Amino acid sequence: MQEKCSLSPSAFVVLSQQRPQILHPKSYRLCEHLLVLEWTKRYGQFWTSVTEMFEKRFKRPSVANGDGLILYCNQYSYYCHKVLQALHEKGIRFTKYDIDVTNDEHFSEWFLELNPRAELPVLQNGLLIVPGSSRILDYLEENYPKNKALRMPIGTDKLIVGFRQTIESLPIGVITIGSFLHPQHVGSPKFPFVLPVRQTILAREETLAQRLRSYATEYPAFAEVLLKKADFHERKRSIIASEEYFCKLLVALDEFLTSVEQYLATIDIGQCWLTGADTFTMVDISLGTLLHRLYVLGLEDRFWGAGKRPHVGQYFAKVCQRESFQSVLPSKVSILRTVWINTPPVYKAGLAAVSSVLISSTLLKR
Known part of the structure; x- marks a missing residue:
């Protein structure tokens, strides 16, 4: 017997974007398919404001000319996750610049000049460029001895x-x-x-x-x-x-x-x-x-x-x-943005509807 999904589209979205310690229903995969169909059936208008919000640019960002630590990363990257957590754990101030890997920003000319291997993460400290999570973690331990140590004893x-x-x-x-x-x-x-x-x-x-x-x-x-x-x-x-x-x-x-x-x-x-x-x-x-x-x-x-x-x-x-x-961990709006820019046009009408659910819940939360 096929398992029945009793979750409404909005309820499913709210459950699905919760923090990792929240358990998800075993009917997730069935719900996932039903949700996409429901979104597409219920909503036929394109949410133009979201499209404008997610416009892509590939010029060298002004932040690259700034002082202090700059981490070029993508919040869903496995290797960037480790560096980001280490920076937060050590209490080091830094500026985060999210690279739009969905649209190949890491293959753009400005980023290739930064790291010819076109890989993330990359740490910049003035003129010094440190590519790769392992090298960055070593750099942080060696150059920030007054901050909390993360090396194994x-x-x-x-x-x-x-x-x-x-x-x-x-x-x-x-x-x-x-x-x-x-x-x-x-x-x-x-x-x-x-x-x-x-x-x-x-x-x-x-x-x-x-x-x-x-x-x-x-x-x-x-x-x-x-x-x-x-x-x-x-x-x-x-x-x-x-x-x-x-x-x-x-x-x-x-x-x-x-x-x-x-x-x-x-x-x-x-x-x-x-x-x-x-x-x-x-x-x-x-x-x-x-x-x-x-x-x-x-x-x-x-x-x-x-x-x-x-x-x-x-x-x-x-x-x-x-x-x-x-x-x-990414915010609700970040999750929405990532899902949107990675979603084929056939699904986007439905996703425009769910965006209102995520944004509304974010604005209502204090």
């Missing part, structure tokens, strides 16, 4: 050091896109990874190599790097498309999280973080970011839902409550 258990090394080696991009291609292995994806957005991301993935070659022609100074990225992406596509490989990644994650579960069972999660003391470190940011990505992809039921690996679930709930973690 000397003598930290090798098992914990190994946890971070394993997390750093995971192909997060492959896991993310693989979950879109093989939804039969996924439970309930969360906003912004709803069905129309997943479809748009997959469509853009198919044309990425072609776009990279076009940018290489347009910006010859960066052609070598862009062409290499295009070749790499074409080779990677066959790997991502393999259901067998995706399942192997899930098994590897199972094995890793089993090790984490066994370790967490030996400490008091209510009082301790991964190092076994009340000290929040980089390995906690790494594991928390991984668990959050698995959660929004809809993989939490496989890895720690329904009483499976309860200590991992308890740890994730604790991470979600941390102020620095909450500071990184």
Whole structure:
């Protein structure tokens, strides 16, 4: 018997954009399809003010000429999440500039001049440019010694050091896109990874190599790097498309999280973080970011839902409550914006209606 969805469109949206510790109904996938149909059926007018609000620009931003730390990032990027949380955790003042990856701003000429590899995040401190999350995190620890330290203490258990090394080696991009291609292995994806957005991301993935070659022609100074990225992406596509490989990644994650579960069972999660003391470190940011990505992809039921690996679930709930973690999560309006710009035109009439729900609830909240 098919499970019935009793949620109204507005109620479904409000539930879906809540913080990660909120449980989502098991009928999410059915509701997701019904919601899109309901939106499209009920609302036929295009919300022009939203279109104007989301106009794209690709010129060098004025913030790039400013003083102090500037972080070029995208709030839904796995690697940017780690750097953003570290900055908040350490209490370092910085300016955040969101790169519009949906419309290839990271392939624009001004950003290629900043980072020819066209990758996020990038930290700027005056004339100094630091690309890549690992290098940025090291830079913050070395150059802000008076702020809270996030390095693991000397003598930290090798098992914990190994946890971070394993997390750093995971192909997060492959896991993310693989979950879109093989939804039969996924439970309930969360906003912004709803069905129309997943479809748009997959469509853009198919044309990425072609776009990279076009940018290489347009910006010859960066052609070598862009062409290499295009070749790499074409080779990677066959790997991502393999259901067998995706399942192997899930098994590897199972094995890793089993090790984490066994370790967490030996400490008091209510009082301790991964190092076994009340000290929040980089390995906690790494594991928390991984668990959050698995959660929004809809993989939490496989890895720690329904009483499976309860200590991992308890740890994730604790991470979600941390102020620095909450500071990184996107606002309702940001979620709406991301869903809108990633949604095919056929769905946009319905999404215009839901925007009023999100914005109204935001304005009413004090």
